[in-house]
Amino acid sequence: MKSVNIPAIAVQRLTLYARNLALLDQKGMEVVSSAGLADICGVNPAQIRKDLGYFGQFGIRGVGYYVKELAYEIRKILGLEKEWRLALVGVGNLGSALLRHAQFLDQSYTFVAAFERDPKRIGMQVGQITVAPVKALKRLVKDKGVEIGVIAIGPRWAQQVADEFVGAGVRGILNFTPVQLRCPSDLHVENVDFTRMLDMLCYRLTLNQ
Amino acid sequence: MKSVNIPAIAVQRLTLYARNLALLDQKGMEVVSSAGLADICGVNPAQIRKDLGYFGQFGIRGVGYYVKELAYEIRKILGLEKEWRLALVGVGNLGSALLRHAQFLDQSYTFVAAFERDPKRIGMQVGQITVAPVKALKRLVKDKGVEIGVIAIGPRWAQQVADEFVGAGVRGILNFTPVQLRCPSDLHVENVDFTRMLDMLCYRLTLNQ
Numbered sequence: 001m002k003s004v005n006i007p008a009i010a011v012q013r014l015t016l017y018a019r020n021l022a023l024l025d026q027k028g029m030e031v032v033s034s035a036g037l038a039d040i041c042g043v044n045p046a047q048i049r050k051d052l053g054y055f056g057q058f059g060i061r062g063v064g065y066y067v068k069e070l071a072y073e074i075r076k077i078l079g080l081e082k083e084w085r086l087a088l089v090g091v092g093n094l095g096s097a098l099l100r101h102a103q104f105l106d107q108s109y110t111f112v113a114a115f116e117r118d119p120k121r122i123g124m125q126v127g128q129i130t131v132a133p134v135k136a137l138k139r140l141v142k143d144k145g146v147e148i149g150v151i152a153i154g155p156r157w158a159q160q161v162a163d164e165f166v167g168a169g170v171r172g173i174l175n176f177t178p179v180q181l182r183c184p185s186d187l188h189v190e191n192v193d194f195t196r197m198l199d200m201l202c203y204r205l206t207l208n209q
Numbered sequence: 210m211k212s213v214n215i216p217a218i219a220v221q222r223l224t225l226y227a228r229n230l231a232l233l234d235q236k237g238m239e240v241v242s243s244a245g246l247a248d249i250c251g252v253n254p255a256q257i258r259k260d261l262g263y264f265g266q267f268g269i270r271g272v273g274y275y276v277k278e279l280a281y282e283i284r285k286i287l288g289l290e291k292e293w294r295l296a297l298v299g300v301g302n303l304g305s306a307l308l309r310h311a312q313f314l315d316q317s318y319t320f321v322a323a324f325e326r327d328p329k330r331i332g333m334q335v336g337q338i339t340v341a342p343v344k345a346l347k348r349l350v351k352d353k354g355v356e357i358g359v360i361a362i363g364p365r366w367a368q369q370v371a372d373e374f375v376g377a378g379v380r381g382i383l384n385f386t387p388v389q390l391r392c393p394s395d396l397h398v399e400n401v402d403f404t405r406m407l408d409m410l411c412y413r414l415t416l417n418q
Contacts, residue, residue, distance in 0.1 A: 008409070015408040019387035023364055042389040078408050079415025093309045097302035098403070109407060148410065155232055171417075172410045174403070178228035180251040188413045190406040194307070194383070197399040198318060199224040199287050200217070201357065201381045204397045206288025208380075 010051045014074050016041050017048065021071035033064035080108040087113040087146040087170070089161045090153030091121050091131050094176060098152060099126045112144040113137075117157065134164065141168035152176040162189075219260045223283050225250050226257065230280035242273035289317040296322040296355040296379070298370045299362030300330050300340050303385060307361060308335045321353040322346075326366065343373065350377035361385040 020040050024032055038045040052058045052070075055077050059065040075081055088095050091114050099111050115134045116122050124131040132140060141149070149165035151158055151173060158179040165173055172188040175181055178196070181189055229249050233241055247254040261267045261279075264286050268274040284290055297304050300323050308320050324343045325331050333340040341349060350358070358374035360367055360382060367388040374382055381397040384390055387405070390398055 011409060011412050012405070014412075015402075015405040016387075016389070018408065019402070019405065020389065023387065040389060077412070079411045080408065084407075084411055093302075093306035097306040100302045101403075108411070109404070147414065148407070171414050174407055174410060178225075178232065180225070180229065180249060186417070188410055188417075190410045192401070192403055192406050193224075193228070194310075194401055195318070196221070196224040196228065197401050198293075198357070198383055199227065199289065200220060201383060201397055201399045202288045202293055202317070203220050203223075203286070205356065205380050208395070208397075 006054045013051050018074045021067055024067045025071055029067050031064050032067055084109050084148055085112045085146045086148045086150055087141055088150045089115045091116050095152040096126055113140045137164050138168040148172045150174045155179045215263045222260050227283040230276055233276045234280055238276050240273050241276055293318050293357055294321045294355045295357045295359055296350055297359045298324045300325050304361040305335055322349045346373050347377040357381045359383045364388045
């Protein structure tokens, strides 16, 4: 890692490049020009060069990028060359989808535990995982070396679950609830709220009516 | 609508205020101070006043905001006082979760059609909806007045489905695939990619190791 002063938006674009390089690799493409990659990613080639430039020298002038190699380098930058162990709270529709989500399994992310408040769901088998009660969270998170907690329950319990994760020592939380979580400042939280994305979309559609 | 020159980030925060006001309303809270709302939303009170200021005068000095009223006003700004009709392609785990997602149903969003390529899933009943073949998309989107297409299939078919939606006349697309869709410039696309959020989280965790 060269520097920590990389704009978040550049890192967001790196994740986009990584995704699209993985898709190109799956299609068997070995080399991509920076114009080609830019086109697929919906950015301009200068942007890609600039974003990558924060981290080093990539690609070969007049040739482009080796797909596998660049995918690997970006994954290394993002810290994805290691396995990240995740635990989920909330095995409803969304939670089950996450546990089973092929893309997750394909990447560096492994769910190693899942928890529920609902007694009817405790003991359920989802993929490789047996759903455990929330009261087992602290122990299992420690035992299984979980670093990231994923919260996919109703908003009412979101903060309480976040507190449990914090108490158990996770380092990051992926929050699928609309609740703004209160967490210690050294814990990283990313929020995913589809309905907010839909809201943004509708706002734009309303403006252009 | 007063003006179209509102920063996207302000609109994103409006969607956050709207979500949290709805939660306060559900809890039976009638009035919230701007400091209280700011605290819940994780922003500062001046920010809320500034964001709302783009759209008019809200709240009462020394009192705060009437929760129901402000929620209503923001929903109106976002264009959520009407019903938005959605169609989904891809009724896998994620798609099913979306169709059944309580939050969706609770808001202004109604799924009125769902489509699949997989013959095994065609005819399946998910909630109120019978899954139709993709070849019926154009007709059903028109018949049911769908404005927003939601794409929750594998990346391989994403562009083709987007083209079908465009051909059928939708105005916006919510894209859950990692593919950067090519669409006419008057069509609005919002991308939701959890794994990219996870990537961001891991990058931050890696930096702070």
